[in-house]
Amino acid sequence: MLGFGGPTPGCCERRSHCSRQPGCEAECFVAGILGDNPLRAQRVAQISAHYHELGGFSPYNELTLAQARALAEELARRGRRMPIACGFRHWRPWAVTALRQLHEQGCRAVAVLVMAPHQSTVSWDWYLKLAAEASEELGAGSPHLAGVVAPWWQEAGFISAITARLFEATAGWSAERRQAAGLIFTAHAIPRPVEQTSPYRSQFIQTAALAAAAFGHPAHQIAFQSQPQDSGIPWSSPDIESVLTAAAQQGQREVLVCAAGFLVDHTEVLYDLDREAVQIAARLGITLVRARCVHDHPDFIAMLAARIATL
Amino acid sequence: MSEGVRPGAPPDHATDGGARAFLRALRQEVAHHPAVGHSLLGRGKIDPRARADFKIFSGQHYALVGTFTRYLELLLLQAPSSQAKLWLARVLIDEYGERSDQEDHATHYRRFMRACGWDEAQMDQVRLHPAVCSFIIEHLRLVTQRPFLVGLGAVGPGHEWAIPAMFAEIITGLERAGFAPAEIGYFTLHTAQDVDHANWLEEALAVFATTPEAQAEIRLGCQLSLAARERLWWGISDKLNSERMLARFPGVRSATHDAPGEMTLLELRALLQRPWDLPAPLDAAPPPALPARS
Numbered sequence: 001m002l003g004f005g006g007p008t009p010g011c012c013e014r015r016s017h018c019s020r021q022p023g024c025e026a027e028c029f030v031a032g033i034l035g036d037n038p039l040r041a042q043r044v045a046q047i048s049a050h051y052h053e054l055g056g057f058s059p060y061n062e063l064t065l066a067q068a069r070a071l072a073e074e075l076a077r078r079g080r081r082m083p084i085a086c087g088f089r090h091w092r093p094w095a096v097t098a099l100r101q102l103h104e105q106g107c108r109a110v111a112v113l114v115m116a117p118h119q120s121t122v123s124w125d126w127y128l129k130l131a132a133e134a135s136e137e138l139g140a141g142s143p144h145l146a147g148v149v150a151p152w153w154q155e156a157g158f159i160s161a162i163t164a165r166l167f168e169a170t171a172g173w174s175a176e177r178r179q180a181a182g183l184i185f186t187a188h189a190i191p192r193p194v195e196q197t198s199p200y201r202s203q204f205i206q207t208a209a210l211a212a213a214a215f216g217h218p219a220h221q222i223a224f225q226s227q228p229q230d231s232g233i234p235w236s237s238p239d240i241e242s243v244l245t246a247a248a249q250q251g252q253r254e255v256l257v258c259a260a261g262f263l264v265d266h267t268e269v270l271y272d273l274d275r276e277a278v279q280i281a282a283r284l285g286i287t288l289v290r291a292r293c294v295h296d297h298p299d300f301i302a303m304l305a306a307r308i309a310t311l
Numbered sequence: 312m313s314e315g316v317r318p319g320a321p322p323d324h325a326t327d328g329g330a331r332a333f334l335r336a337l338r339q340e341v342a343h344h345p346a347v348g349h350s351l352l353g354r355g356k357i358d359p360r361a362r363a364d365f366k367i368f369s370g371q372h373y374a375l376v377g378t379f380t381r382y383l384e385l386l387l388l389q390a391p392s393s394q395a396k397l398w399l400a401r402v403l404i405d406e407y408g409e410r411s412d413q414e415d416h417a418t419h420y421r422r423f424m425r426a427c428g429w430d431e432a433q434m435d436q437v438r439l440h441p442a443v444c445s446f447i448i449e450h451l452r453l454v455t456q457r458p459f460l461v462g463l464g465a466v467g468p469g470h471e472w473a474i475p476a477m478f479a480e481i482i483t484g485l486e487r488a489g490f491a492p493a494e495i496g497y498f499t500l501h502t503a504q505d506v507d508h509a510n511w512l513e514e515a516l517a518v519f520a521t522t523p524e525a526q527a528e529i530r531l532g533c534q535l536s537l538a539a540r541e542r543l544w545w546g547i548s549d550k551l552n553s554e555r556m557l558a559r560f561p562g563v564r565s566a567t568h569d570a571p572g573e574m575t576l577l578e579l580r581a582l583l584q585r586p587w588d589l590p591a592p593l594d595a596a597p598p599p600a601l602p603a604r605s
Binding site: 031037043119128200231 | 344346352356361480537560563
């Protein structure tokens, strides 16, 4: 399982000029994403501050490991017992560590599962490139990369897991209240030159439409989040602030937000939605209720297990 | 400032209409622009790239290297005075190869490309990311269809001020990928020369940047150039991820599988034979508002 990763306690040992002091993890993690360039130090500090406000670390890795455990259990239940290792792009355990671990467990062939629901070159292609690079690094000590789990943005198990989270977030609401509230699906914004060559946007639109239909909502919206504020070029739009503003102008007073482009509630969800978007909504007179991401919902995990079985 | 021709005296700081202060602030703005500090460049320090990564990078970047003199040549035609023409011509002569053993920058760059694994015959046949083509079209537009100072802002601050900082990051990545100094001479030489070019063009800019209107035009050109540059780096990242993935997983579809067809450099050159017939405008974001003056 390959995912983005998030900072956990302990030095990443990748930056030459890291202070190696407790608390450096967030800066190292963000510098690893943006580039370890002094010209970007201000931006690195800004984003690192989000992590520090939430305790200095990200729950991403732990939550992804929980998904891996659930998937291993589901596969075992289906008679396909196989070890699963998680490797991350921006934090330990790295992809190479995951492959090495599997090789040491006796695996001679592995399937790659990309933990991103919508395809672009900054997710799908990059994760696969990462797996291949890790394999090349290990050489004879790497298992053979035997297959790639096909994308699943429109798969029933993923959609039903999202829908279940929407019902969970609105437990106790009347059907009328659910229908009256705005429904906004979000995904991470990507830069336009990358969006233009990929199905990222259309796949996300399809996920949102399928989940809204399953939830029985008549008029959902899509929005993109977590754009860098200092970019000089367009990123995916509309952004969440614009969509909330439009909702307020139409008299909306309650919205349900579902981060369908993310699989777990990690920092970009916890900060960018639960703090920033909630504050924007409050300023506009809107109450924002967020549905949890799919995490290890049984429908989602069962869908992944079924796709692995087809390899 | 190098020795040699110095067309016109630099303006008096007390009477230059705030030109020097404007240029200082603009230099800071360029230095901190996300195009200059793009992750594609800065990540090379902690996430080393391979020679094969730079093969893809160079196949895309080459299109720009061979086109920069064209921007200057076209802008020269727009220059409003002999003084401005002299400053531009001086940079242009250097770009033609005066201080590079009479080799122009494109020739130098091809040496780097051969070190990356390209055959000479392949170099013009590379399929270019749309952001690469857009970069070139945008700059041809800036130097032919906009006021002279907008064009000067694009090739001066937008290029010559930005390149040394960007190339410093690229050089670090190249060294970590195992390139020998002789193989990356284009980058090291260009970095040193562009520091000179930046200083020469700053003298020209100081002559002109004496009114708020002139300063706004220079800044606009710089912003539009850097925005095109930011799109370019993302485009090259896009290419790098998709082509390297496909090389290793030939049976797997890239996210770019259904992307529109791409032009080769040869096809792009043919399209741009007549710069006054440039393709439709780009969907560039408007540049940010002018910063408040302290």
